[in-house]
Structure formats: C-alpha cells, structure tokens
Amino acid sequence: MLPTFANPLESLDPRQAAPSTAEGQAAYRLAEGDARWVEALVDCPGAQELYTYQLPPGMAIVPGDILSVPFGGRQLGAIAIRLVAELPASLNTAAIRPVEEVVCRSFFPAGYWDLLQRVAQYYCTPLMQVVRTALPPGLLGRSQRRIRLNRAALPDAPKGFHPAAQQLLDKLQSQKSGDYTWQFLQRQVKGARAGLQELLARGWVESYLEPPAPVRPKLRQAVTLVQPDGADLSPRQREVVEVLKRSGGELWLQDLLQRCQVSSSVVKGLAQKGWVEIQPREVLRAEAGGFGGGVGAEVSAEIGAGPAELTPDQAKALAALTTLQQFQPVLLHGVTGSGKTEVYARAIAPVLARGQSALVLVPEIGLTPQLTDRFRARFGEAVRVYHSALSDGERYDTWRQMLSGDPQIVIGTRSAVFAPLPHLGLIVLDEEHDSTFKQDQPAPCYHARTVAYWRAQQANCPLILGSATPALDTWAARASVPSPAALLTLSLPQRIHARPMPPIEVVDMRRELQQGNRSIFSRSLQAALMELRSQRRQGILFIHRRGHSTFVSCRSCGHVMTCPHCDISLTYHQAQAEGYESLRCHYCGYGQTHPNRCPACESPYLKHFGSGSQRVVQELALELPDLRCLRFDSDTTRAKGSHRALLTRFAQGEADLLVGTQMLTKGIDLPQVTLVGVVAADGLLHLADYRASERAFQMLLQVAGRAGRGREPGRVIVQTYSPEHPVIQAVQEQQYEPFAEQELAHRQSLGYPPYRSLVLLRLSGLDNAAVKHTADLLAVQICQQLPQIDLLGPAPAAIARVDNRYRWQILLKADTFSDAEREMFKALRSHVPTSVSLTIDVDPLNLM
Numbered sequence: 131m132l133p134t135f136a137n138p139l140e141s142l143d144p145r146q147a148a149p150s151t152a153e154g155q156a157a158y159r160l161a162e163g164d165a166r167w168v169e170a171l172v173d174c175p176g177a178q179e180l181y182t183y184q185l186p187p188g189m190a191i192v193p194g195d196i197l198s199v200p201f202g203g204r205q206l207g208a209i210a211i212r213l214v215a216e217l218p219a220s221l222n223t224a225a226i227r228p229v230e231e232v233v234c235r236s237f238f239p240a241g242y243w244d245l246l247q248r249v250a251q252y253y254c255t256p257l258m259q260v261v262r263t264a265l266p267p268g269l270l271g272r273s274q275r276r277i278r279l280n281r282a283a284l285p286d287a288p289k290g291f292h293p294a295a296q297q298l299l300d301k302l303q304s305q306k307s308g309d310y311t312w313q314f315l316q317r318q319v320k321g322a323r324a325g326l327q328e329l330l331a332r333g334w335v336e337s338y339l340e341p342p343a344p345v346r347p348k349l350r351q352a353v354t355l356v357q358p359d360g361a362d363l364s365p366r367q368r369e370v371v372e373v374l375k376r377s378g379g380e381l382w383l384q385d386l387l388q389r390c391q392v393s394s395s396v397v398k399g400l401a402q403k404g405w406v407e408i409q410p411r412e413v414l415r416a417e418a419g420g421f422g423g424g425v426g427a428e429v430s431a432e433i434g435a436g437p438a439e440l441t442p443d444q445a446k447a448l449a450a451l452t453t454l455q456q457f458q459p460v461l462l463h464g465v466t467g468s469g470k471t472e473v474y475a476r477a478i479a480p481v482l483a484r485g486q487s488a489l490v491l492v493p494e495i496g497l498t499p500q501l502t503d504r505f506r507a508r509f510g511e512a513v514r515v516y517h518s519a520l521s522d523g524e525r526y527d528t529w530r531q532m533l534s535g536d537p538q539i540v541i542g543t544r545s546a547v548f549a550p551l552p553h554l555g556l557i558v559l560d561e562e563h564d565s566t567f568k569q570d571q572p573a574p575c576y577h578a579r580t581v582a583y584w585r586a587q588q589a590n591c592p593l594i595l596g597s598a599t600p601a602l603d604t605w606a607a608r609a610s611v612p613s614p615a616a617l618l619t620l621s622l623p624q625r626i627h628a629r630p631m632p633p634i635e636v637v638d639m640r641r642e643l644q645q646g647n648r649s650i651f652s653r654s655l656q657a658a659l660m661e662l663r664s665q666r667r668q669g670i671l672f673i674h675r676r677g678h679s680t681f682v683s684c685r686s687c688g689h690v691m692t693c694p695h696c697d698i699s700l701t702y703h704q705a706q707a708e709g710y711e712s713l714r715c716h717y718c719g720y721g722q723t724h725p726n727r728c729p730a731c732e733s734p735y736l737k738h739f740g741s742g743s744q745r746v747v748q749e750l751a752l753e754l755p756d757l758r759c760l761r762f763d764s765d766t767t768r769a770k771g772s773h774r775a776l777l778t779r780f781a782q783g784e785a786d787l788l789v790g791t792q793m794l795t796k797g798i799d800l801p802q803v804t805l806v807g808v809v810a811a812d813g814l815l816h817l818a819d820y821r822a823s824e825r826a827f828q829m830l831l832q833v834a835g836r837a838g839r840g841r842e843p844g845r846v847i848v849q850t851y852s853p854e855h856p857v858i859q860a861v862q863e864q865q866y867e868p869f870a871e872q873e874l875a876h877r878q879s880l881g882y883p884p885y886r887s888l889v890l891l892r893l894s895g896l897d898n899a900a901v902k903h904t905a906d907l908l909a910v911q912i913c914q915q916l917p918q919i920d921l922l923g924p925a926p927a928a929i930a931r932v933d934n935r936y937r938w939q940i941l942l943k944a945d946t947f948s949d950a951e952r953e954m955f956k957a958l959r960s961h962v963p964t965s966v967s968l969t970i971d972v973d974p975l976n977l978m
C-alpha cells in the first residue's frame with residue numbers, strides 16, 4: 131500500500147493550499163476587494179507581531195509591498211503581509227494610523243506569502259516565526275530608500291506650498307541626478323515628511339529603493355608560477371617554486387607564505403627575477419577547477435563545459451527531464467559516482483536559456499565545494515550562493531539580486547528553499563535523504579524537501595530529488611501506477627565509465643580480539659593502510675563520533691564520567707597547548723579537567739575508551755608512523771573556509787589519509803581515493819530511534835561511495851562488533867532496493883512513517899516538576915479533545931537534561947493530521963506557562 135498523507139510527496143489535502151486566516155483570531159476576515167486595513171511586519175527589533183494600519187483612500191497595496199508606516203514617533207519600513215476587511219470589534223479603529231506610502235512594489239514574488247502561510251499552518255507555527263526564518267535578517271533596516279525628481283511631471287518653475295516641500299525641491303534640483311537618500315534629506319530639511327507628502331501627491335518626485343549593487347568580489351593576492359626552473363635560486367626560493375609546482379602552479383600568497391614558512395620578501399624576490407607573478411585575483415583558477423591541479427587533474431579536465439559526452443544512463447535521464455515543463459516531482463536515483471551533478475547542470479541550462487531561474491539545495495555548502503565550483507565554472511556569474519553562514523550584509527545583497535528576476539542559479543542550504551526567485555523553472559535537492567534538510571529547532575521545524583515540493587507545485591515546475599540512498603519516505607512515494615504529478619523515478623544504476631562499485635569487506639572485531647589483536651585497527655585494515663603510501667594512493671577513514679565513542683570510565687568500578695547538567699557522558703579531549711587533558715559535554719559545553727582518580731571508588735584506573743578522531747590519529751601515529759594523516763572533523767574545520775582548505779591540501783597529496791567524522795560522507799569526489807575504512811560501525815547501529823537502520827545504511831553506503839571513483843578500483847573495509855546486523859549485511863550487498871523494501875515493511879507493521887504521521891511535542895524548562903506537570907496537562911487536553919489520535923508519553927526525552935533544562939516529550943501518531951487538529955496543537959500554547967517552552971515538531975526526524 132502506498133502511504134497516504136503521512137508522506138508529503140504523496141497526497142496533499144487540497145484544503146491546505148488555501149491560505150489560512152489570521153492566527154487564532156476567528157474575528158478577522160480576509161479581504162477580497164474591500165480591504166480597508168493592512169497588516170504589516172514592521173522593521174523594529176522588538177516588534178513581534180503584525181501591526182494593523184489603515185489603507186488611505188486610493189492607495190492600492192498588495193501583500194509583499196514595502197511600506198513606510200508610523201511607529202511610535204518614528205517612520206519605519208514595513209512589509210505588507212495581508213489585507214483585512216473587518217477587524218475584531220475589540221479594536222478601536224479610530225486609533226489605527228494610516229500607511230504613509232508604498233515605497234516599493236512587489237518586493238516578493240507572487241504567491242510567496244501563500245507559501246509562508248502554508249508552512250506556518252502545516253508546521254503549527256506562528257506566521258511571524260516563518261517570516262523570520264525566510265527573510266534575511268535586517269531586510270528592511272538596510273533598505274536604502276531614495277527620493278528622486280520626476281522631471282517629466284515637473285512644471286517649469288515648480289513652487290511648493292509647504293516650506294519643506296520647497297526646500298526638498300531645491301535640494302533635489304541642485305543635484306544633477308535629482309536624487310538623494312531619504313535619510314539625507316530628512317537630516318537636511320526640517321519637516322521633510324510633510325514636504326515629501328505634498329511632492330509625492332503632486333507626482334513631482336518618487337521614492338524608490340536603491341537597486342542592489344552587484345556584490346563586489348573580494349580580491350586577494352595570488353602567486354602564479356611562470357617559469358618552473360631556474361639556476362640562480364636560493365634554497366628558500368627553490369622551496370617556494372617546488373610548493374607552487376606541487377599545487378598546480380598557483381596559490382594564494384598567504385597560503386604560500388604559511389606553507390613555506392617564508393617571508394613575503396622571498397616571493398617578491400622571485401617575482402622580480404620573473405619566476406612568479408603576484409596579482410590580485412578573485413578566485414584561483416585551481417580552485418574553480420576542483421581541488422587544484424596535480425592530483426585533482428582528472429577533475430579539472432572536465433570542468434567548464436563539463437564532460438563531452440553523457441553516459442547512456444545520464445542521457446536517458448536528461449532526456450526525460452528536459453521534456454518536463456510542469457510540476458513534476460522526480461527521484462534521480464543514481465549510485466555514488468554515477469554523475470548526478472552533471473545531469474542537474476544539463477537540466478538547468480535550458481531553464482536559464484528560457485529566462486527562468488533554478489534553485490539547487492545541498493546539505494551543507496562548506497562540505498560540497500565541488501558542486502558549487504562545477505556550477506560556477508559552467509554558469510559563471512549566474513550562480514549565487516545563499517546560506518545562513520553568510521554575513522547579514524551578504525544575505526541581504528543576495529536576496530535583492532535574487533528578486534531582480536534575472537535568470538540565475540541559487541545554490542543554498544535548507545533555508546534557501548525560501549529564496550525569492552520570481553521565475554522559478556526547476557528545483558533540485560541534492561542528497562535529498564540528508565537530515566540537515568530538516569530543521570529541529572527553532573520552529574518552524576520544516577523539512578526543506580516538503581517546502582520545495584510546495585514551491586515547485588506553486589511555480590508549476592519540476593522538482594528533482596537526487597540521491598544514491600533515497601530517504602525511505604521518498605522511496606515509498608514512487609507511484610506504482612503512473613499518474614500526473616506522482617513521483618517519477620529515473621535511475622543511474624552504474625558509475626561513470628562503468629567503473630565498478632568498490633567491494634565492501636566486513637571485519638568482525640570480536641574475532642580480531644580473540645586472535646590477539648588489541649589494536650583498534652584490524653589486520654586487514656592495517657595492511658591496506660600500509661599499502662597506501664607505497665602505492666601512492668589515498669584513503670579515507672571514517673569514524674562515527676556521536677554516542678559513546680570517547681567516554682571516560684573506571685575500569686575498576688565501571689563509573690562513567692557524565693555531565694552534571696545533561697544526562698550524557700562527557701567526551702575526552704587530549705591535552706592541547708594548555709597542557710592538561712579535559713572532559714567536555716557536547717550538548718551544553720560544560721568542561722572539566724580529567725580527574726586522576728575515579729570519583730566513585732578512588733581507583734586510578736580511569737581510562738578513556740572508544741575512538742574519537744583525535745584518538746584514531748594518535749593511534750595511527752603509533753602504529754603506522756610513516757602514514758601522513760589529516761584530521762577532518764568539527765574541531766579542525768571550525769574556521770570559515772577550512773573545509774575547502776583541508777580538502778584542497780588532501781587533494782594535492784599532502785596526506786595519505788583523511789581521518790574524519792560524518793562530514794566525510796557528503797559528496798567528496800576525489801578520483802585518487804582507493805581505500806575507505808570504517809573504524810567501528812557499531813556506534814551508528816545502536817541509536818534509540820526508529821530511523822537508526824535507515825540512517826546507518828545511508829551513511830555507510832555514502833562513505834563507501836567515496837572509494838574507487840577514479841581509474842583505480844576501490845576497496846572498503848567496515849569494522850564492527852556486530853557483523854550479523856541486518857544493516858551491515860545490506861551494506862555489504864550494496865543493494866538499496868531490497869533494504870528499502872524490507873525496512874518499509876517493518877515500518878508499516880509498526881505504524882511508523884511514511885505509513886503513519888508523527889508529531890512530537892517537546893517541552894523543556896529549568897524546573898523538572900513544572901515541565902512534567904505541563905506535559906501531563908497537555909496530554910490530558912489532547913486525549914479529551916482528540917481521542918482519535920494515538921498518544922505516547924509524556925516521557926522524559928532520551929537525553930533528559932540539556933544545559934540544565936529538563937526535557938519531556940509527547941509523541942502523537944495518526945494516519946494523517948487534519949487542519950483542525952493542527953490548529954488544536956497550536957492552541958495548546960495557551961496551557962503552557964512562560965517557564966516552560968514548547969516546540970511542536972511535525973514529521974520529526976530526531977526523536978532524541
């Protein structure tokens with residue numbers, strides 16, 4: 131049976147397409163033609179709600195217009211959100227002030243507010259919160275309102291009645307362009323507002339928002355090797371030349387100096403002799419071409435135009451995609467290394483040519499620099515990147531450029547699903563199974579895939595979901611019988627050039643121990659690692675870090691060191707520059723020094739266990755001292771741009787092995803990687819979550835997929851203490867379908883998504899009793915009002931305390947949740963005291 135509403139891709143309740151009425155206020159009536167009021171989002175930091183303003187006679191406003199409104203004693207920018215015909219009787223309509231002016235029309239694409247409203251309704255969140263999620267911070271605050279003369283309408287000797295109007299005219303006319311910022315004019319002219327009113331009314335001036343200036347790229351000094359050999363070089367200069375050569379002939383000056391540990395005078399000396407050139411540059415050619423020349427050459431060769439020929443599978447998928455001109459969700463199911471990115475790029479090209487834009491959503495920009503590089507190399511200026519790590523200014527600028535309506539490609543993370551592209555022709559979600567597409571908190575707890583589905587529907591354009599390991603929700607939505615708008619599946623069952631998938635070898639670590647191997651590396655992994663160096667190949671070592679990987683426990687009494695604020699074990703951190711070992715909580719950040727003796731029994735045998743990436747690198751240094759390792763995890767990639775820097779160093783052959791966590795699984799495409807090792811798969815297998823198997827399967831297959839993407843065949847070694855686990859078996863066979871079918875059957879029998887829907891109510895607060903009491907109260911409310919819904923709990927969350935806050939949860943299950951039920955969940959807030967916070971997570975992915 132196919133799921134019904136539980137799956138957002140499958141069937142949508144048509145009632146949801148209609149915008150909701152004002153939140154919780156039944157007395158409001160939405161306007162059709164008879165609007166007299168407008169509700170606006172005012173650009174004032176403290177302003178939480180929508181404010182109501184009067185529509186002056188003759189002023190036409192549509193949602194999305196930028197307004198100028200009175201607020202206290204000030205005049206502020208605001209966005210018109212919706213028009214209202216009738217206000218609740220309790221409001222004193224005489225006290226409602228009028229909108230001053232429409233500053234800018236249609237700042238948002240058509241239908242944008244319907245989308246936000248739909249998100250608010252489905253995810254049981256106040257509209258305001260959705261608006262804040264969607265819009266870049268400070269959108270209005272930055273808006274540059276300007277005033278210019280309307281010369282065509284100006285009489286020969288214009289005379290303003292109001293003294294301020296005259297002054298404004300004088301100011302504007304004194305300027306050749308007849309144009310000033312409103313801020314400037316307000317400072318220069320007393321009573322400028324009243325003066326402006328008059329001039330606007332006469333049509334002699336107009337106010338507008340300054341169009342977005344193209345973001346000026348930051349230029350950096352780049353060093354390019356022009357002559358690769360020279361007799362008269364000093365040893366230091368020779369070293370610089372060598373490093374440049376190894377880096378494909380080009381590096382940023384800063385990177386070069388750092389890598390060679392020389393002063394800039396050495397490089398300048400080289401420039402004077404004509405060996406190198408130093409120039410300001412926006413990007414390095416090497417960067418645009420993947421990860422530099424040298425080792426990554428195979429990648430660079432295909433950049434730009436892309437590969438000359440598609441594989442037959444790619445061609446077939448592309449042909450199917452290019453015929454689609456309407457709303458159509460598509461699953462592009464292609465094994466790792468099958469060339470999905472190329473298919474996206476070629477599907478996008480005609481969209482741009484038609485004058486439309488495309489939206490490409492990826493799990494994390496920093497982790498997939500290659501995708502951005504490939505698109506930049508091919509589409510150049512038309513590519514924009516949008517994600518929350520941009521500065522407020524960058525986000526604002528990009529937002530304005532997106533609104534311009536020029537055909538463009540926006541590549542972004544989760545929140546980019548709200549990118550205001552007016553003529554959307556295609557949406558792509560790459561690695562659609564990735565759970566970073568779901569927001570856990572704050573509300574709205576939206577899934578970018580669900581919102582993308584609505585957007586594509588609204589824009590009447592195709593939606594491509596790409597993955598080697600599709601989310602089971604997506605897989606289940608494939609139509610058994612083709613019907614319009616049902617999920618269409620296209621597959622790329624083979625790697626590029628029919629390269630084989632790497633065989634996956636499972637090693638039973640219990641047997642290793644029995645046979646006397648106490649190392650965290652099995653003998654076969656040790657041997658494979660040893661070969662890397664001699665064969666000049668590279669490897670990736672994957673460590674699952676979450677869970678109990680680096681806890682500290684007492685070998686005498688079993689006491690485990692835990693965080694005093696959260697009920698989870700502390701993580702061991704090796705001595706750093708400060709010189710002492712420390713223990714840290716990864717939820718709340720609590721830290722302490724490593725005690726010498728067990729706090730429970732005084733035993734000195736307090737040891738850290740498990741295999742965090744630090745520990746693994748340390749162990750490698752002991753066991754394989756010749757192997758050059760690079761660590762790639764959240765500790766070593768904290769700084770902006772460090773993902774790319776580390777990957778570039780690895781791609782250039784600075785290390786034999788990249789050691790890291792979850793981050794390694796995503797989209798790395800390095801042809802020279804032949805070995806992938808998984809240190810201990812167990813941490814992944816035993817999470818207390820109904821999706822644990824799905825997640826483990828996806829993660830292991832994705833990381834395995836990094837091996838053997840080039841000419842040399844790859845090999846994968848997975849170490850585990852439970853080789854008989856069904857997920858391990860399925861991973862070894864590398865067959866997605868049987869795994870998916872089996873797991874879905876299991877879900878169906880237990881009544882889990884995608885067959886039934888879940889809503890998780892998360893409550894937290896400093897006072898455990900208060901949180902529990904509130905949870906009990908809500909549970910009673912729900913049971914009384916909605917007896918048809920299955921209710922689990924209230925129960926303490928799997929991690930019962932985080933950052934001193936006690937956490938309780940209630941899990942609700944139903945075949946589908948109706949609009950009325952969603953409204954009821956929203957209304958539950960009135961039963962929650964201010965000391966307790968409630969988050970409503972619709973379709974939760976994380977039940978911890």
Ligand SMILES: Nc1ncnc2c1ncn2[C@@H]1O[C@H](COP(=O)(O)OP(=O)(O)OP(=O)(O)O)[C@@H](O)[C@H]1O
Binds near residue numbers: 464465597798835
């Ligand atoms: N038709 C082609 N001919 C030759 N090389 C190709 C072709 N299409 C793609 N490639 C190359 O194959 C490699 C793998 O492609 P890509 O990274 O798109 O795979 P993918 O399907 O996204 O894999 P993953 O899911 O593992 O990220 C890339 O280096 C790409 O440049």
Ligand SMILES: [Zn+2]
Binds near residue numbers: 685689728730
């Ligand atoms: Zn002890």
Ligand SMILES: [Zn+2]
Binds near residue numbers: 696715716718
């Ligand atoms: Zn803690």
